[in-house]
Amino acid sequence: MTTPRPPRLATWILGRAIPSTLREAVLGDLAEAHAQRLAAEGPAAASRAYWRDGWAVVRSLGSYSNEPTSLTPPRGPLDGFGADLKFAFRLYARRPAVTALVLTTLGLAIGGSTAIYSVIKPALLEALPYPYGQRLALVWENDESGVSNIGYATMTDLRDQVRGLDRMAAVGYWQPTWLGISEPLRLNGQKVSHTFFGMLGVAPALGRDFQSGDDLQNAPRVAIISHRLWRERFGADPAAVGRSISLDGRPYTVIGILPNDFESLLGPGVEIWRPLGYDASMPQACRSCRHLRALARLAPGVTMAAAAGEVNGAARRMLAAYPKEYRTLGMSLEPLKTNLTKGSRAALMILFGAVVLVLGIACANVANLLLGQAVQRRHEFAVRMAVGSGRERLVRQVLLESVLLGLGGAVVAVGLTAALLGPIRAAAAAGLPRAEAVGLDWNVMLFGALTGLFAGIAFGLLPARSSLESAAEGLRLGGRATARHGVRRALVITEVGLSSVLVIGAVMLAVSMGRLLDVDPGFKAQGLLTASIQASGPAFRSDSAVWQYYGRVRQAAADLPGVTAAALVSQLPLGGGFDQYGVRSESRLQRNPDDAVSADRYAVTPGYFETLGIPLAEGRTFGPPDRRGGGLVAVVNATYARTQFPGKSALGERIAMGGDPSAGPSTGTWRTIVGVVGDVRQVALDQPAGSQVYIPFDQWQFADDLTLIVRASGDPTALAPALRTAVRAVHADPTMQRVLPMPAVIGSLVSQRLIVLRLFEGFALLSLLLAAIGIYGVMASGVAERSREFGIRAALGASTGAIRRAVLLESVILGGAGLAAGLGVSALLARVLGAGLYGFNAGDPRVYLGAATALLLTTVVSAWVPASRAAGHDPAATLKSD
Amino acid sequence: MTAYLGDLEQLILLALLRLGPAAYGVAIAEQLADRAGRETSLGAVYKTLTRLEQKGYVRATMGDPTPERGGRRKRYYQLTPAGRKTLGASLDAIRRLSAGLGRLIPEES
Numbered sequence: 009m010t011t012p013r014p015p016r017l018a019t020w021i022l023g024r025a026i027p028s029t030l031r032e033a034v035l036g037d038l039a040e041a042h043a044q045r046l047a048a049e050g051p052a053a054a055s056r057a058y059w060r061d062g063w064a065v066v067r068s069l070g071s072y073s074n075e076p077t078s079l080t081p082p083r084g085p086l087d088g089f090g091a092d093l094k095f096a097f098r099l100y101a102r103r104p105a106v107t108a109l110v111l112t113t114l115g116l117a118i119g120g121s122t123a124i125y126s127v128i129k130p131a132l133l134e135a136l137p138y139p140y141g142q143r144l145a146l147v148w149e150n151d152e153s154g155v156s157n158i159g160y161a162t163m164t165d166l167r168d169q170v171r172g173l174d175r176m177a178a179v180g181y182w183q184p185t186w187l188g189i190s191e192p193l194r195l196n197g198q199k200v201s202h203t204f205f206g207m208l209g210v211a212p213a214l215g216r217d218f219q220s221g222d223d224l225q226n227a228p229r230v231a232i233i234s235h236r237l238w239r240e241r242f243g244a245d246p247a248a249v250g251r252s253i254s255l256d257g258r259p260y261t262v263i264g265i266l267p268n269d270f271e272s273l274l275g276p277g278v279e280i281w282r283p284l285g286y287d288a289s290m291p292q293a294c295r296s297c298r299h300l301r302a303l304a305r306l307a308p309g310v311t312m313a314a315a316a317g318e319v320n321g322a323a324r325r326m327l328a329a330y331p332k333e334y335r336t337l338g339m340s341l342e343p344l345k346t347n348l349t350k351g352s353r354a355a356l357m358i359l360f361g362a363v364v365l366v367l368g369i370a371c372a373n374v375a376n377l378l379l380g381q382a383v384q385r386r387h388e389f390a391v392r393m394a395v396g397s398g399r400e401r402l403v404r405q406v407l408l409e410s411v412l413l414g415l416g417g418a419v420v421a422v423g424l425t426a427a428l429l430g431p432i433r434a435a436a437a438a439g440l441p442r443a444e445a446v447g448l449d450w451n452v453m454l455f456g457a458l459t460g461l462f463a464g465i466a467f468g469l470l471p472a473r474s475s476l477e478s479a480a481e482g483l484r485l486g487g488r489a490t491a492r493h494g495v496r497r498a499l500v501i502t503e504v505g506l507s508s509v510l511v512i513g514a515v516m517l518a519v520s521m522g523r524l525l526d527v528d529p530g531f532k533a534q535g536l537l538t539a540s541i542q543a544s545g546p547a548f549r550s551d552s553a554v555w556q557y558y559g560r561v562r563q564a565a566a567d568l569p570g571v572t573a574a575a576l577v578s579q580l581p582l583g584g585g586f587d588q589y590g591v592r593s594e595s596r597l598q599r600n601p602d603d604a605v606s607a608d609r610y611a612v613t614p615g616y617f618e619t620l621g622i623p624l625a626e627g628r629t630f631g632p633p634d635r636r637g638g639g640l641v642a643v644v645n646a647t648y649a650r651t652q653f654p655g656k657s658a659l660g661e662r663i664a665m666g667g668d669p670s671a672g673p674s675t676g677t678w679r680t681i682v683g684v685v686g687d688v689r690q691v692a693l694d695q696p697a698g699s700q701v702y703i704p705f706d707q708w709q710f711a712d713d714l715t716l717i718v719r720a721s722g723d724p725t726a727l728a729p730a731l732r733t734a735v736r737a738v739h740a741d742p743t744m745q746r747v748l749p750m751p752a753v754i755g756s757l758v759s760q761r762l763i764v765l766r767l768f769e770g771f772a773l774l775s776l777l778l779a780a781i782g783i784y785g786v787m788a789s790g791v792a793e794r795s796r797e798f799g800i801r802a803a804l805g806a807s808t809g810a811i812r813r814a815v816l817l818e819s820v821i822l823g824g825a826g827l828a829a830g831l832g833v834s835a836l837l838a839r840v841l842g843a844g845l846y847g848f849n850a851g852d853p854r855v856y857l858g859a860a861t862a863l864l865l866t867t868v869v870s871a872w873v874p875a876s877r878a879a880g881h882d883p884a885a886t887l888k889s890d
Numbered sequence: 891m892t893a894y895l896g897d898l899e900q901l902i903l904l905a906l907l908r909l910g911p912a913a914y915g916v917a918i919a920e921q922l923a924d925r926a927g928r929e930t931s932l933g934a935v936y937k938t939l940t941r942l943e944q945k946g947y948v949r950a951t952m953g954d955p956t957p958e959r960g961g962r963r964k965r966y967y968q969l970t971p972a973g974r975k976t977l978g979a980s981l982d983a984i985r986r987l988s989a990g991l992g993r994l995i996p997e998e999s
Contacts, residue, residue: 013960030936036955036962037915037932043958061932068933 012051014042014058024091025066025395034065067395089408096409106381107413110374113781114417114463116774117370119424120363122456126425127436128356129452130445132349137271137445139209140305144344145312147176147302147319155340159333160286160293162326163302166339169322172315174307177201178284178300179274184255185544185743194542194743195237195255197280198272204281205232205266207305212264214238215249222263223283225290230283231255232264234272237279255280257546273348273441274303295326295333303344316341348441355764356440362510362771367459369506369778371467372499376782378410378471379496380789389475399476406472407465414464418456422448425456438759470495496786497822503782504826504863505833507775511859512834514772516845517765519855523847524758529582530688530697532621536750537724538580539731540715545741554711555636557739562613564734565718572721575616576705576714579608581688582754583715591701593652594662594678607648607699608690609665611708617643617685619719625649627659627683636706640679648699649684658684665701679703692757694846717750724749776862779826780870787819787874798881808879815875816868823867827860834859895980898938899947901926903977906948906969914953914964915939939967947973 019035026034038061045054100107135141147166148155160178167176182197202218211217212232222230231253233242242248252259260282272278284300286293306315323339382389392402425432426448436443474495541561543554558576565574579587589609616622617629625646634641642663649658662678687697705714716735720727728747735744748756755762791798798811834856895903905921906913915932918939922930942948953964969977988995 030940030965032962033915033952033965034932034936036959036964039960039962040916040956040958041932064931065933065936068931068937 012046012054014039015055018059018062022062022066024094026069030069038062038065092405092408093412095405096412099409100412106377107416109781110377110413111416111420113370113373113778114414114460115420115424117363117367117778118414118417118421118456118459118463119428120771120774121360121367121459122418122421122425122452123428123432124356124359124363125455126429126448126452127432127440127446128360129455130442131352131436131440132356134442134445136273136345136348137269137442141209142343142345143306144208145304145306145315145341146344146347147173147304148340148342149298149323149334150338150340155342157298157300158302158339159295159297160284160290160300161288161295163300164288165326166302166304166319166322169325170315170318172307172310172318173304175203175207176302176304177204177207178286178302179204180284180300182280182282183542184280184282185542185741186253186255187257187545187741188254189241192545192741192743193241194745195280196275196277197231197282198275198278199282199284202283204303207303210266210270213267214246215262215264217264218281218283223285225285225287227283227285229255229258229260230263231260232266232281233262234266234279235268235270238265256544257549271442271445273344274301276437276441276443295330304341312341312343352440352760355760358513359764359767362513362768365506365510366771366775366778367463369503369775369782371463372503372506373778373782373785374410374413374463375467375470376496376499376503376785378406378467379474379499380785382406382471382474383789385475402475403472406475407468410468410471411461411464414460414462414467415457416460417463418460421460422453422456425452435763438756438763440760470499493786493790496789500779500782500786500822501826501829503775503779504823504867505829507772507779508827508830508859508863509834509837510768510772510775511862512830512855513837514765514768515855515858516838517761517768519852520845520847521758521761521765524693524761525754527689527693529693529754530622530686531581533750533754535720535724536620536717537720537727537731537747538583538715538717538750538753539728539735539747540580540583540713540745541576541735541742542713542745543711543739543742547739547741548711551711555706557742558613558705558714560738561716561735562615564738565716565731566615568718568727568730568734570721570727570730571718573615573619573719574716575619576613576716577616578611578705578708578712578714579690580715580717580753581620581690582693582757584757586690589665589701591648591699592664594664596652605648605652605699607644607701608697610700610702611705611712611714612702613705613714616702616717619717620688621719622688623686625684625686626657627681629683629685630702630704634682634704634707636704638707640677640707641682641704642679643683643685643702644681645685645687645697645700647687647697648701649681651699663701665703679707693754776866779863780866783819783822783867783870784874786822787815787871788877790818791815791874791878794878795881798878802881803884811881812875812879815878816871819867819871819875820864823864827863830863831856831860894983895976896938898930898934899942900977900980901928902935902938902942903947903969903973906967907977911966911968913967918967942973943967946970947976 022035022038023031038058041061042054042058045057049057136144138144147158147163149158149162150156163176163178166173178201180199182199184195184197186193186195200218202220202223205211205217213235215232218230218232221227233248238244238248242251248262249265251262253262254260291297292299304315306312319339319341323334327334389402392405393399397405429446429448433443433446436446541558543557548554548557562574562576565571579585587609588606591605591607610616612630614630614632614634617624626649627643629643630641633639644658644663652658653661658681661681663681664678685702688700689695689697690700705712716731718724718727718731732744732747735742746753801811802808838851838855901922902918905918905925908925909917909921915935919930919932919935922928922935939948939950943950947970948967949970951966951968953966955961955963
């Protein structure tokens with residue numbers, strides 16, 4: 009039989025508490041004494057004596073403070089750090105529930121911050137992923153309604169005249185269909201000046217860049233493809249360079265493959281590029297053909313402001329030289345980064361503000377919890393002080409504990425962020441720049457760790473201070489703890505206040521979103537299925553073939569079972585695009601030859617207004633006689649009719665789209681207004697319609713790509729497969745894109761707002777939950793300490809109801825104080841934020857009442873259990889316990 | 891000028907003399923308990939020994955490990971010449987002060 013050894017834990021603690029010079033001798037002596045006692049008195053007594061003697065040794069050695077080198081407790085700022093660390097870990101291991109609660113709270117709050125930061129970093133903070141990306145800028149023409157794209161001739165003039173711009177490139181849309189593969193594939197592409205990639209500072213990973221010789225009207229057709237397209241469609245075969253592919257029925261040679269890390273910021277998701285190939289003689293190269301974006305790189309040493317001044321000087325010269333081509337107010341230079349971030353900056357900042365508030369609440373909550381613990385641990389603190397622990401050491405220990413919790417929370421947070429990276433990217437892709445670059449790199453992890461560190465310090469300061477007071481109290485025998493109610497109540501009030509700001513913010517966003525989605529777009533969106541169809545390939549070289557094709561598609565769709573109506577349109581309302589033309593009216597031109605208004609232009613098939621449910625106000629819609637070769641007609645919307653022909657009917661008036669009507673090209677020919685229909689919101693739900701003009705699709709001079717819209721008698725989504733088959737049956741080459749029910753189209757238009765709203769709601773709920781935990785904690789510990797009081801009250805005849813009401817009232821006072829502070833802040837906030845919120849009135853009392861109700865309800869619910877506990881005290885038991 | 895010793899210091903130095911080469915923590919505490927009737931914790935013994943060591947009155951040497959000590963070595967203490975001199979001076983002072991007072995100080999049995 010082996011001799012029982014002294015208690016290991018005691019030996020372990022002593023080993024750390026006894027100065028090193030004496031450690032071996034003292035432990036040996038204690039072990040010897042233990043062995044003697046073991047023989048004489050048995051193992052239990054020996055163990056007890058070992059603990060007692062060991063404790064006495066530590067105490068007398070520890071309190072020795074006469075500056076000897078061997079016995080003093082560690083004095084350096086980091087001495088004993090390892091021991092403190094071990095102690096902290098043991099402390100957490102002993103309280104798994106509390107530790108888990110704290111880590112979950114912090115993990116959620118820090119995780120929220122880290123997740124938002126992971127999105128903000130590429131979207132707002134980082135430099136553009138191009139060398140010297142800050143020297144890239146977009147050049148816009150400014151007109152009455154804002155900025156617009158520019159024409160090719162304008163771009164070449166600027167390129168030649170403005171010395172402050174080193175290089176310029178034009179970028180235009182190009183959506184070719186790849187034919188000759190198993191199934192035709194619509195590609196997202198751009199046509200660009202040959203200088204485009206060189207200007208960005210990007211070179212193909214394989215093959216070559218565009219050259220000036222490629223960028224000519226009749227040059228051999230070449231294309232550069234993305235790394236992804238190369239991997240997915242060419243099996244990453246290096247021989248792809250030099251291969252010929254058929255785009256829209258024409259052969260293109262692949263000449264280059266971009267590097268894997270190239271980010272197409274000017275066109276997210278673009279996979280193929282071709283040279284612009286414009287020539288000044290081409291009709292689409294005109295000055296007023298404003299369909300190109302112009303990107304420029306500043307010349308070395310030139311500031312953005314200097315270049316902008318130079319661009320404006322050039323704009324003035326152009327306006328003087330071509331007064332008819334430019335109705336603009338000048339030109340402007342916009343840093344590329346500003347352009348990319350302006351749409352999302354506000355939303356991201358709002359979200360970041362929200363997570364900071366949540367983090368604040370979480371910190372207050374954890375501080376509250378730790379304060380409660382500090383009271384419970386007063387004996388431990390007292391003993392530590394008694395064995396010679398200095399005040400600094402005690403504070404350091406408590407701070408270290410909370411910083412460790414903060415860092416633990418950061419670990420949980422980074423784990424959460426990593427797990428949610430997929431959904432985060434998907435959400436970011438709905439409207440943020442550089443969604444693909446969202447990731448969990450060292451920088452994001454460092455952010456999480458620093459947040460955890462600062463949070464740990466923030467919520468540890470109060471408990472650390474409190475631990476000193478607790479230590480003093482703990483020294484008094486049976487010292488009753490004053491649970492620092494003042495501080496803890498203040499913390500709860502802060503929590504409720506911060507939470508109410510978030511709740512009010514969420515309600516504000518929700519109200520605004522509700523108003524936005526309630527907006528009548530001018531047509532009945534429910535029950536519509538939409539699909540954009542591109543007729544391309546050798547069979548569709550002639551416009552008449554395209555018109556014929558769309559006519560047959562309409563018929564095929566209308567014949568499907570479950571379809572009540574079908575039509576096609578060139579610009580799907582709320583579909584993300586628009587096409588504006590200058591419109592002149594014959595009767596007004598007689599008074600002013602330059603009178604024209606900008607209007608949305610739609611080419612529509614018969615049945616369009618009926619399919620969408622756009623109301624007819626006057627006259628008729630399009631019918632069979634309105635064909636190519638028939639009398640030219642148009643339908644206008646109410647706004648156009650009202651503003652152009654006030655006080656009289658628009659019917660019978662003649663209008664012309666673009667061009668010069670007297671010169672006679674088809675664009676400028678006169679058409680008779682045969683009907684007036686309701687306004688339709690085109691660009692956004694919160695943007696009222698301007699003037700709108702509808703033209704029969706085959707009376708327009710170009711064959712547009714059209715979007716098919718069908719009205720379903722049942723679920724529109726269920727129709728999609730049948731619709732695809734029917735369209736393929738008409739002809740195999742055209743591709744169908746974005747087959748979506750109309751509500752989904754509208755949804756994607758508001759997706760960024762929707763994500764902000766959902767996240768904000770999530771943060772608000774989380775903050776309510778945290779506030780509830782805080783209220784519960786403070787009320788529960790308050791009730792526990794006052795059990796004697798409640799017992800006496802009960803003994804004196806207070807009913808349980810009265811006691812419960814008293815406790816609940818107390819909690820409501822706490823909640824009310826927080827709420828009052830929060831409402832004050834929110835009212836200010838509403839004035840700032842409300843301006844940017846659709847249909848939101850900052851003074852709307854319902855918002856505040858709703859939030860106040862939610863918070864007071866939370867308060868009462870979380871105080872209910874402590875209140876019931878107080879009411880349930882048995883007076884006899886309470887009084888006996890003294 | 892001789893420094894004075896505290897009473898526990900004095901007792902421990904006497905125990906060291908009595909124990910000779912076998913003077914280590916447990917043995918010292920036992921001597922104090924047996925001979926002087928004074929239950930002293932190991933902590934107090936070591937505290938005092940350390941102080942004496944710093945004053946230069948004792949010096950420590952490490953002994954051999956033994957099984958009942960969990961394989962740990964003993965720390966043996968010995969008086970230094972300075973320690974002997976100071977102890978002598980201290981006891982002398984007591985002797986001189988107590989000379990002739992025999993009847994006034996009752997002896998414990």
